[in-house]
Amino acid sequence: MKKNVKRMMALAAAGILAAGALTGCGGGADTAKTEGAAASGEKKTLKVAMECAYAPYNWTQPDDSNGAVPISGSNEYAYGYDVMMAKKICEELGYDLEIVRLDWDSLIPAVTTGQADCVIAGQSITSER
Structure with missing residues:
Protein backbone atom coordinates (compact mmCIF):
# COMPACT_ATOMS: atom_id res chain seq x y z
CA MET A 1 0.00 0.00 0.00
CA LYS A 2 2.76 2.46 0.93
CA LYS A 3 4.50 1.69 -2.35
CA ASN A 4 1.34 2.55 -4.30
CA VAL A 5 0.85 5.81 -2.40
CA LYS A 6 4.46 6.83 -3.08
CA ARG A 7 4.04 5.94 -6.76
CA MET A 8 0.84 8.00 -6.97
CA MET A 9 2.50 11.01 -5.34
CA ALA A 10 5.45 10.77 -7.73
CA LEU A 11 3.13 10.57 -10.74
CA ALA A 12 1.10 13.54 -9.49
CA ALA A 13 4.26 15.60 -9.03
CA ALA A 14 5.44 14.63 -12.52
CA GLY A 15 2.07 15.68 -13.95
CA ILE A 16 2.29 19.09 -12.33
CA LEU A 17 5.85 19.58 -13.56
CA ALA A 18 4.91 18.50 -17.08
CA ALA A 19 1.90 20.81 -17.11
CA GLY A 20 3.97 23.72 -15.91
CA ALA A 21 6.75 23.09 -18.38
CA LEU A 22 4.41 22.72 -21.34
CA THR A 23 2.20 25.66 -20.45
CA GLY A 24 5.02 28.01 -21.42
CA CYS A 25 5.14 26.59 -24.95
CA GLY A 26 2.09 28.55 -26.14
CA GLY A 27 2.22 31.62 -28.36
CA GLY A 28 2.53 35.19 -27.15
CA ALA A 29 -0.91 36.17 -28.48
CA ASP A 30 -2.55 33.99 -25.83
CA THR A 31 -0.78 35.95 -23.09
CA ALA A 32 -2.31 39.22 -24.27
CA LYS A 33 -5.70 37.54 -24.49
CA THR A 34 -5.57 36.22 -20.91
CA GLU A 35 -4.30 39.54 -19.57
CA GLY A 36 -7.23 41.28 -21.27
CA ALA A 37 -9.63 38.73 -19.82
CA ALA A 38 -8.24 39.28 -16.33
CA ALA A 39 -8.66 43.04 -16.66
CA SER A 40 -12.28 42.64 -17.78
CA GLY A 41 -13.08 40.24 -14.92
CA GLU A 42 -13.64 37.20 -17.16
CA LYS A 43 -12.56 33.85 -15.73
CA LYS A 44 -9.71 32.28 -17.69
CA THR A 45 -9.86 28.74 -19.04
CA LEU A 46 -6.99 26.25 -19.01
CA LYS A 47 -7.21 23.89 -21.99
CA VAL A 48 -5.63 20.59 -20.99
CA ALA A 49 -4.96 17.97 -23.67
CA MET A 50 -4.98 14.25 -22.92
CA GLU A 51 -5.90 10.99 -24.64
CA CYS A 52 -8.78 10.08 -22.34
CA ALA A 53 -7.99 6.42 -22.95
CA TYR A 54 -5.36 5.42 -20.40
CA ALA A 55 -7.01 4.34 -17.12
CA PRO A 56 -6.37 4.93 -14.29
CA TYR A 57 -4.72 8.17 -15.39
CA ASN A 58 -7.42 9.40 -17.76
CA TRP A 59 -10.47 7.80 -19.35
CA THR A 60 -13.80 8.58 -20.99
CA GLN A 61 -17.18 7.99 -19.36
CA PRO A 62 -20.79 8.82 -20.31
CA ASP A 63 -21.62 11.04 -17.32
CA ASP A 64 -20.14 13.46 -14.79
CA SER A 65 -20.16 11.01 -11.88
CA ASN A 66 -17.36 11.32 -9.30
CA GLY A 67 -16.43 14.77 -10.58
CA ALA A 68 -15.70 13.93 -14.22
CA VAL A 69 -15.21 16.91 -16.55
CA PRO A 70 -16.90 17.44 -19.94
CA ILE A 71 -14.68 16.75 -22.94
CA SER A 72 -14.60 19.68 -25.35
CA GLY A 73 -16.64 19.06 -28.51
CA SER A 74 -18.10 15.82 -27.11
CA ASN A 75 -21.05 14.59 -25.08
CA GLN A 115 -4.99 24.17 -29.55
CA ALA A 116 -4.21 23.37 -25.89
CA ASP A 117 -2.40 25.23 -23.13
CA CYS A 118 -0.74 22.14 -21.67
CA VAL A 119 -0.68 18.35 -21.67
CA ILE A 120 -1.22 16.27 -18.59
CA ALA A 121 -0.35 12.71 -19.52
CA GLY A 122 2.21 10.07 -18.67
CA GLN A 123 4.88 11.40 -20.97
CA SER A 124 8.59 11.07 -20.40
CA ILE A 125 11.20 13.50 -21.61
CA THR A 126 12.81 12.36 -24.85
CA SER A 127 15.12 14.05 -27.32
CA GLU A 128 12.16 14.56 -29.71
CA ARG A 129 10.03 16.23 -27.03
Missing part, protein backbone atom coordinates in the same frame (compact mmCIF):
# COMPACT_ATOMS: atom_id res chain seq x y z
CA GLU A 76 -18.67 12.45 -22.98
CA TYR A 77 -16.72 13.17 -19.80
CA ALA A 78 -13.11 12.59 -18.74
CA TYR A 79 -11.89 11.41 -15.38
CA GLY A 80 -8.88 9.82 -13.72
CA TYR A 81 -5.72 10.95 -11.92
CA ASP A 82 -4.71 13.33 -14.73
CA VAL A 83 -8.13 14.99 -14.66
CA MET A 84 -7.97 15.31 -10.88
CA MET A 85 -4.56 17.01 -11.20
CA ALA A 86 -5.91 19.36 -13.88
CA LYS A 87 -8.85 20.25 -11.65
CA LYS A 88 -6.53 20.97 -8.72
CA ILE A 89 -4.26 23.17 -10.86
CA CYS A 90 -7.29 25.12 -12.13
CA GLU A 91 -8.66 25.46 -8.61
CA GLU A 92 -5.34 26.93 -7.40
CA LEU A 93 -5.11 29.31 -10.37
CA GLY A 94 -8.78 30.29 -10.35
CA TYR A 95 -9.27 29.02 -13.92
CA ASP A 96 -12.05 27.03 -15.55
CA LEU A 97 -10.96 23.65 -16.94
CA GLU A 98 -11.48 22.48 -20.51
CA ILE A 99 -10.39 18.93 -21.40
CA VAL A 100 -9.28 18.49 -25.02
CA ARG A 101 -9.22 14.85 -26.15
CA LEU A 102 -6.55 14.11 -28.74
CA ASP A 103 -4.63 11.15 -30.12
CA TRP A 104 -1.27 10.53 -28.42
CA ASP A 105 0.80 11.83 -31.33
CA SER A 106 -1.23 15.06 -31.41
CA LEU A 107 -0.67 16.07 -27.77
CA ILE A 108 2.62 17.97 -28.11
CA PRO A 109 1.69 19.61 -31.45
CA ALA A 110 -1.56 20.83 -29.82
CA VAL A 111 0.47 22.87 -27.34
CA THR A 112 2.81 24.31 -29.96
CA THR A 113 -0.13 25.36 -32.18
CA GLY A 114 -2.25 26.80 -29.36
